[in-house]
Amino acid sequence: MAGMKQRIFDLYGWFEQRLGLGEAITGAAEHPVPSKTSSWWYVFGSAAAVLFMLQIVTGILLAIVYAPTAGQAWNSLQFLDHNIRLGWYLRALHGWGSDFMVAVVLIHLAQVFLFGAYKYPRELTWIVGVFLLLLTLGMAFTGQVLRFDQDAYWGLGIGVSIVSRVPWIGGALVDILLGGPILAGPTLSRFFALHVFVIPGILLALVGVHAWMVLRLGINEWPMPGRLVSKKTYVAEYHKLTQKSGIPFVPEGAWKDALFAAAIVLAVMACAAWFGPFGPTGQPDPTIIQTAPKPDVAFLWIYAVLAYLPANLETPALFIAPVVIVLALILLPLIFGEGEKHWSRRPGAVLMLTGVALTLGIFTRLGTYTPWSPIMDAWSREPVPVACLKDRTPLERAGAIVFQNKQCRNCHAIGGEGGMRGPALDGVASQMTEDQMIRQVLQGGGNMPAFGNALSPAETTALVDFLETLRSGRVPAAIDASRNVAESPGPQPGTPNLPARPGR
Amino acid sequence: MEQETMQPIDSQPSGELADATTPRTDASGRSRRIFLFKMALFLNGMVGTVLAIPILGYLLGPALRKSASQNAWIDLGDAGDYPEGETRLASFRDPFTAPWDGQTADIPCWVRRIHGNDFQVFAINCAHLGCPVRWFAQSQLFMCPCHGGVYYADGSRASGPPPRGLFEYEHKVAEGKLMILAGKIPTLASKNCGGPRLTQIQPAASAEAGSGIPSQKPGDDSWPA
Numbered sequence A: 001m002a003g004m005k006q007r008i009f010d011l012y013g014w015f016e017q018r019l020g021l022g023e024a025i026t027g028a029a030e031h032p033v034p035s036k037t038s039s040w041w042y043v044f045g046s047a048a049a050v051l052f053m054l055q056i057v058t059g060i061l062l063a064i065v066y067a068p069t070a071g072q073a074w075n076s077l078q079f080l081d082h083n084i085r086l087g088w089y090l091r092a093l094h095g096w097g098s099d100f101m102v103a104v105v106l107i108h109l110a111q112v113f114l115f116g117a118y119k120y121p122r123e124l125t126w127i128v129g130v131f132l133l134l135l136t137l138g139m140a141f142t143g144q145v146l147r148f149d150q151d152a153y154w155g156l157g158i159g160v161s162i163v164s165r166v167p168w169i170g171g172a173l174v175d176i177l178l179g180g181p182i183l184a185g186p187t188l189s190r191f192f193a194l195h196v197f198v199i200p201g202i203l204l205a206l207v208g209v210h211a212w213m214v215l216r217l218g219i220n221e222w223p224m225p226g227r228l229v230s231k232k233t234y235v236a237e238y239h240k241l242t243q244k245s246g247i248p249f250v251p252e253g254a255w256k257d258a259l260f261a262a263a264i265v266l267a268v269m270a271c272a273a274w275f276g277p278f279g280p281t282g283q284p285d286p287t288i289i290q291t292a293p294k295p296d297v298a299f300l301w302i303y304a305v306l307a308y309l310p311a312n313l314e315t316p317a318l319f320i321a322p323v324v325i326v327l328a329l330i331l332l333p334l335i336f337g338e339g340e341k342h343w344s345r346r347p348g349a350v351l352m353l354t355g356v357a358l359t360l361g362i363f364t365r366l367g368t369y370t371p372w373s374p375i376m377d378a379w380s381r382e383p384v385p386v387a388c389l390k391d392r393t394p395l396e397r398a399g400a401i402v403f404q405n406k407q408c409r410n411c412h413a414i415g416g417e418g419g420m421r422g423p424a425l426d427g428v429a430s431q432m433t434e435d436q437m438i439r440q441v442l443q444g445g446g447n448m449p450a451f452g453n454a455l456s457p458a459e460t461t462a463l464v465d466f467l468e469t470l471r472s473g474r475v476p477a478a479i480d481a482s483r484n485v486a487e488s489p490g491p492q493p494g495t496p497n498l499p500a501r502p503g504r
Numbered sequence B: 001m002e003q004e005t006m007q008p009i010d011s012q013p014s015g016e017l018a019d020a021t022t023p024r025t026d027a028s029g030r031s032r033r034i035f036l037f038k039m040a041l042f043l044n045g046m047v048g049t050v051l052a053i054p055i056l057g058y059l060l061g062p063a064l065r066k067s068a069s070q071n072a073w074i075d076l077g078d079a080g081d082y083p084e085g086e087t088r089l090a091s092f093r094d095p096f097t098a099p100w101d102g103q104t105a106d107i108p109c110w111v112r113r114i115h116g117n118d119f120q121v122f123a124i125n126c127a128h129l130g131c132p133v134r135w136f137a138q139s140q141l142f143m144c145p146c147h148g149g150v151y152y153a154d155g156s157r158a159s160g161p162p163p164r165g166l167f168e169y170e171h172k173v174a175e176g177k178l179m180i181l182a183g184k185i186p187t188l189a190s191k192n193c194g195g196p197r198l199t200q201i202q203p204a205a206s207a208e209a210g211s212g213i214p215s216q217k218p219g220d221d222s223w224p225a
């Protein structure tokens, strides 16, 4: 037994004599860190790194089967899912690993922001971290493209349309992005190269730089209210802190990192096993247009924002907002490099973080059910509720048929079923008079197309008659008070009456 | 084993090895080597710059192509096969396709035959962000599934976020065949690069025969809050 041990030591010695890394690694592992940094709050950075490793391994394993050509990528995913033993599981691991990685990187960023850890002397660590976040999002986006299905195809089409709006060079950028006149083979190959070589290469290098700076500058000490960061004294103070009450990073500081890393990988494994892989949805055949493309969860909020932006703000917002956000993130530590770290003394920071988190959350939530999208088959799928047909005249029922047949339902819900693009019409008769309805239907407006060309006068009458029956509860029907005035003989027939409705 | 006698190489006294070849420490030799090194750096810079030219040319190649060469006349079949007064989905194989493009080179488009040889051929891509628009014959509207852009039968914008009407392909009827000039994906930038003749459609149906109902202007105050 002792001989065995000795031989292992000898072997280690042989390598160590030639590599000379042992000392450096031991030194780095055992460097003292402030004792309070052994906290569950401090585990997200290492967890992100572990997830990145998982992504590299599962990514390589997928790459040995995946066929990166527009004509075959989708088939090779089917093959992975159904013909390769556990191929589906590897796809699921990579997909869920990606979602987890984006989430953990975001949480890491939020924690570092909240703890003021970006302040002197860790400004550059933060800036590199901002680029790591962007690269992680880049991986998520390009990865979604490699899952070359309907969503990927049309999602890429959206990307192309966005790029085409860049002033002056939009057209050239589109060409470079596509690699040809249409979204096809060369496009996918480009994204393959980005996802597999370019972005991971930069990501690996920057993760190295990021980790090196954490080692060199030390882990951010636990913030204390009133303990201000000053460029003159900080390094000495930090040194004193680690000397006085420091603990070796390994094992006393790092055991929580290790435990959390294991837990998060386990969570990825569990999600992958339970929920399975993402997609692929339909095949990337542009002639199959029965589709409503949707981005992956990390980009749902962008999708939602794009839907809600007024058309004239869209192009500026698309190109100015990202630049402003990234610049703000980069400049943050340079401008606020000193001072208070504790969150209780930085209400603005806390408020901002909460605001951003809430905004992202709300828009992501909206993105999951896309109330701004018409439901393209609602008109032929959802029946008119029986309650809306009971005790109605034949004309009103004919109106209900017009209502369905003219696709009104795609944007307007009745009885909770139908699109949410326009207002629900359950109580429309209480809100609009007959005349207003006729005008609205025929001329449109307020984000509704005009149906004047699509409706015969008889259809319009029936439709409006039906709509007139849609009242919420006991709320009476809307009436046009001016109608009585108009109908009573006025002093000067032919001159316009008082406006029926006051101006806007 | 030998292990006890060994020490890390970097902590060995370097004297003997170093002394074996006495370096020339005279100032002139030193400055000469510094000069040579700088020259070598400069040379590398030159080589790098020259190397960058073909690399950039390769990467930017797609953007440098003449956009006129990215469109060609494509046969959409007998003009008579499209019923008058209807709008039908047609599709064509993009002329500039690579063998490994698979289905992605099958491009759909909407063909509207107004009457006789009077056609309109619309791109499938919404003018907003490129989603595939769908035609609804009953309501005479194109609807976009993404953000609810809507267009009238003649392709003009009806409502929603699109900044303009549907993209239209130039077309002609030759020997009874409907031909369109297509090839490049239509985007808002297409008109910027000058090539493809994707014409801007005149604003809504002012000339539309029939009901004579004026098209609405955005911002009409019509829906009570």
Ligand code: FES
Pocket: B126, B127, B128, B129, B130, B131, B144, B145, B146, B147, B148, B149, B160, B161, B162
């Ligand atoms: S892509 Fe059609 S409305 Fe946005």
